[in-house]
Amino acid sequence: MSPFLLVIVVVVLLMAKRLADVYTGGEYACPSCGARSEHRHSPDCPWGRKS
Numbered sequence: 107m108s109p110f111l112l113v114i115v116v117v118v119l120l121m122a123k124r125l126a127d128v129y130t131g132g133e134y135a136c137p138s139c140g141a142r143s144e145h146r147h148s149p150d151c152p153w154g155r156k157s
């Protein structure tokens with residue numbers, strides 16, 4: 107395997123891990139109040155109000 111291909115594989119793996127973190131909430135941060143979890147928004151945060 108060429109070094110170039112190896113770099114591509116590593117980048118793809120990193121992106122896959124980042125995507126998995128986003129979907130599992132590991133890297134989630136509210137753009138408005140910076141909450142790390144869906145249930146920890148500040149009271150006046152527009153993202154925390156769901157019907």
Ligand SMILES: [Zn+2]
Nearest residue numbers: 136139147151
């Ligand atoms: Zn929020």
